[in-house]
Amino acid sequence: MAVRGLRAPLLLTLPAVATVIAVLLPLAYLVLRAAAAGGDAWRVLEPGHTGRLVVDTGLLVGAVVLSAAVIGVPFAWLVVRTDLPARTFWAVTGALPLVIPSYVAALALLGALGPRGLLQGMLERFGVERLPEIYGFPGALLALVLATYPYVYLLTATALRELDPSLEEAARGLGQSRLRTFFRVTIPALRPSLGAGSLLVALYVLSDFGAVSLMNYPALTRAIYLQYQALFDRDPAAVLSLVLVALATLVLVLESHFRRRARYYRSARGPARTRVALGAWRWPALGFCSLVVGFFFLLPISVLGYWVWQAVPSDRPLELPWKPLLNSLLGSTLAAAVAALAVLPIAFLAQRHPAAWTRLLERASFTANALPGIVIALSLVFFGARYGGRLYQTLGLLIFAYVVRFLPQALAATGAALRAVNPRLEEAARGLGRSPAGALVSVTAPIIRPGVLAGAALVFLSALKELPATLLLSPIGFETLATEIWTATSVAAYSDAAPAALMLVAVSAPFVYLLAARRGAEAGSPG
Numbered sequence: 001m002a003v004r005g006l007r008a009p010l011l012l013t014l015p016a017v018a019t020v021i022a023v024l025l026p027l028a029y030l031v032l033r034a035a036a037a038g039g040d041a042w043r044v045l046e047p048g049h050t051g052r053l054v055v056d057t058g059l060l061v062g063a064v065v066l067s068a069a070v071i072g073v074p075f076a077w078l079v080v081r082t083d084l085p086a087r088t089f090w091a092v093t094g095a096l097p098l099v100i101p102s103y104v105a106a107l108a109l110l111g112a113l114g115p116r117g118l119l120q121g122m123l124e125r126f127g128v129e130r131l132p133e134i135y136g137f138p139g140a141l142l143a144l145v146l147a148t149y150p151y152v153y154l155l156t157a158t159a160l161r162e163l164d165p166s167l168e169e170a171a172r173g174l175g176q177s178r179l180r181t182f183f184r185v186t187i188p189a190l191r192p193s194l195g196a197g198s199l200l201v202a203l204y205v206l207s208d209f210g211a212v213s214l215m216n217y218p219a220l221t222r223a224i225y226l227q228y229q230a231l232f233d234r235d236p237a238a239v240l241s242l243v244l245v246a247l248a249t250l251v252l253v254l255e256s257h258f259r260r261r262a263r264y265y266r267s268a269r270g271p272a273r274t275r276v277a278l279g280a281w282r283w284p285a286l287g288f289c290s291l292v293v294g295f296f297f298l299l300p301i302s303v304l305g306y307w308v309w310q311a312v313p314s315d316r317p318l319e320l321p322w323k324p325l326l327n328s329l330l331g332s333t334l335a336a337a338v339a340a341l342a343v344l345p346i347a348f349l350a351q352r353h354p355a356a357w358t359r360l361l362e363r364a365s366f367t368a369n370a371l372p373g374i375v376i377a378l379s380l381v382f383f384g385a386r387y388g389g390r391l392y393q394t395l396g397l398l399i400f401a402y403v404v405r406f407l408p409q410a411l412a413a414t415g416a417a418l419r420a421v422n423p424r425l426e427e428a429a430r431g432l433g434r435s436p437a438g439a440l441v442s443v444t445a446p447i448i449r450p451g452v453l454a455g456a457a458l459v460f461l462s463a464l465k466e467l468p469a470t471l472l473l474s475p476i477g478f479e480t481l482a483t484e485i486w487t488a489t490s491v492a493a494y495s496d497a498a499p500a501a502l503m504l505v506a507v508s509a510p511f512v513y514l515l516a517a518r519r520g521a522e523a524g525s526p527g
Contacts, residue, residue, distance in 0.1 A: 012353075016345035020361050023404050026371050027245060029379030033238035045239060053240075057220045057247065060140060060212075061205045067145045068201045071292055072152030073194065077182075078285050080160040082276045085286065091157070092513050093293045098150035098458075099508035100300055101465040101482065103210025104501050106143040107489060108300035109134065110214065111307070118306065139215035146296045147211070148204050151409075151458070152197035155416060158454055159193035160186075162420050162447075192419045196412035199255040199366065200458075203408060206248055209372050210467065220244050221372045234378065241375050245367060252363050301505065307498040321484045321500050325507060328464050328480040331395065335402035336410075336460035340452055342403060343411040351418045362415070366408040373468030376405055381472060393475055401469040406462045410455035417451020418444075457511055464508060481507075 078084045079091045097105075112118050113134050134142075163186070187194075212219040220240060227237035278285050343365075350362040380401050384392040391397050425443050467482045474480070481504045488497035 012345040012349050015342070016349050016361055019342045019346060019407070020364050022400070023365055023407055024367065025383060026376045026379040026404065027367060029382055030238045030241050030245070030371075030375070033235055034242055037235035037239060045243070050240070050243060053218060053220050053223055054243065054247065056218050057206065057244075060137065060144070060217065060219060061202050061247075061251070063137075063141050064144045064148060064205045065198050065201050067141065068149040068152045069194065069198060071145070071149045072197065073156050073190075075149075075289065075292060076153050076157035076160055078289060080157050082278050082285065083282075084278065084289070085282070090289045090293070092509070093297060094289070095150045095154055095512045096293075096505070096509060097146050097296045097300075098154075098461050098512060099465065099505050100147060100297075100501075101210060101467065101485070101504075102143055102147040102208050103214060103467070103489070104304075104465075104485060104497075105146045105300055106139065106211040106214040107494065107497075108303040109139060109143055109146075111303045111494070112299055118303065135216050137217060140212050140217040140219070143211040143215065144205050144208060146300070147208075148201040149296070151200040151204070152194065154454060154458070155193040155197040155200075155413060156190060158413070158450060159190050159416065159420070162417070162450070163189050193416045195255050196416045199251065200409055200412055202251045202255075203248060203366060206244060206251070207372050209374065220247070224372055225374060237375075241371060244371065248367055248371075252366055256363070301502070304498040304501050304505075307494045308502065310495050319499070320503060321479070321481060324479040324481050324484045324500065325503060327478055328482070328504075329507070331398060331402065331470075331480065332460045332463040334395075334399045335406070335463040336456040338399060339403045339407050339410040339459040340414075340456040343407060343414050343455065344452075346411060347414045347418050350415065352423065362411070365411055373405060373466060374472070376401060377469040377472035380404075380469075384473075393473070395475055395478065398470065398473045398475070398478070401473050402459070402463040402466060405466065405469060406459045409458040409462060410452075413451045413455030413458060414448065417448040417454075420451075421447050453514075457514065460511060461508055465504065 075090075075094050079087050079094065084090065100108075113131065115131055115133060119131065207221060208219075209221045209225055211217075212222045213225065220243060224237045224240045224244070227240060346361055346365055349358040380397060384397055388397065421444055426440070464480075465482050467486050470480050470483055471486070474483070481500050484500040485497045485504070488494070488500070
């Protein structure tokens with residue numbers, strides 16, 4: 001709902017436009033490259049080859065989004081709205097797979113379920129000589145669902161906590177069953193957050209390189225990387241990257257059509273909340289949560305722990321990467337803070353001053369997230385080397401790359417939170433004598449704060465495990481946990497990679513707790 005009678009202020013317009021221009025720099029790089037490319041570069045768009053890549057990529061995106069929703073929405077509902085035992089434990093552990101990079105997830109799944117993995121070794125005594133191949137679509141699907149379903153879970157859980165329960169109580173009072181109330185009232189109210197979570201998942205899959213490469217799945221990102229690596233020619237890869245941008249645009253259009261505008265607002269904080277008694281369904285619910293956490297978190301962690309344990313008998317001292325840890329925390333914290341501030345003008349323009357150009361700004365902010373990290377990094381190398389001056393190969397340029405890469409995560413969470421605030425509350429505050437800034441601070445800010453913090457946490461966790469941008473843009477000697485893991489895995493030294501991977505998970509766990517558990521405990525207390 002717009003703020004009637006007010007034009008978009010320059011204080012919002014100027015920083016919003018500047019942010020979007022910065023986000024679109026990688027796209028400008030691709031256009032320049034493609035425009036300068038010769039006929040040979042455009043031959044990569046042969047219908048048979050490129051069409052098959054598009055179909056395979058679209059199939060993977062659709063399967064991962066559907067799987068993430070099927071897992072994330074029920075998990076969020078069980079944690080937030082039911083009397084599920086140990087809700088705080090499930091709230092934290094359900095979100096922890098968010099800290100596992102897709103390439104680590106793929107390695108762990110190969111180590112556990114591959115033809116020569118741990119499960120194969122356990123089953124040999126029973127006469128099972130070879131397990132089915134996990135490479136290709138099944139492996140890529142499992143690894144990417146592991147890495148992405150927490151996006152849907154966290155944003156859906158936040159929306160459930162913020163949703164005014166009187167809407168559901170009214171439907172129940174009119175004779176609707178719990179199931180009909182869930183599908184006719186709760187799910188429509190969750191559309192903004194569900195659409196935002198699904199959008200993040202789709203863009204993540206479109207831009208992923210690690211999982212599809214390790215699983216040998218023919219996705220567009222893998223084809224782009226092979227063009228760079230095999231031909232040392234960036235022009236064909238730029239042309240393929242524009243195809244990826246076109247797919248991302250299609251995803252944005254579909255998400256916008258699905259989401260539309262939310263019509264439900266939470267009118268006040270702290271209304272009475274009655275938990276759904278699971279009764280006889282408590283054990284199936286616990287089984288579902290245990291299966292999700294066991295497969296998507298405990299299994300990868302167990303494989304990493306096994307690799308560390310294998311390294312102990314080798315009489316080598318176990319070296320923990322303390323300096324890369326500090327570097328990772330520094331870069332991720334700065335990126336999260338900058339992204340959380342940068343999205344505020346865009347979100348307020350899109351929600352409080354809706355127009356074609358403000359919606360275009362919001363949609364354009366998501367495009368860079370669909371590009372592989374290597375493309376964003378190379379575009380910033382191009383601009384930084386030519387126009388960056390002293391900024392090139394500094395921490396500032398790396399932070400800028402993180403913000404460009406993960407800005408949509410902060411925008412999705414902040415926008416979803418802002419859509420849940422009824423603008424009439426701000427109008428009422430102004431009618432009582434508050435200035436626009438005073439109404440924002442006293443009314444809007446406390447309500448959207450959980451969404452802003454959730455977005456910042458998502459950026460922090462994503463920047464913590466970002467690899468291509470860090471490899472290409474980090475200052476000399478600036479090693480992070482992600483680069484430590486990749487350096488070891490690139491030479492198949494899994495036992496050397498495992499300590500850094502486990503440290504990444506351990507360091508991220510407190511932030512996941514702040515993201516998932518603390519607000520869950522606050523919202524879950526009886527009113």
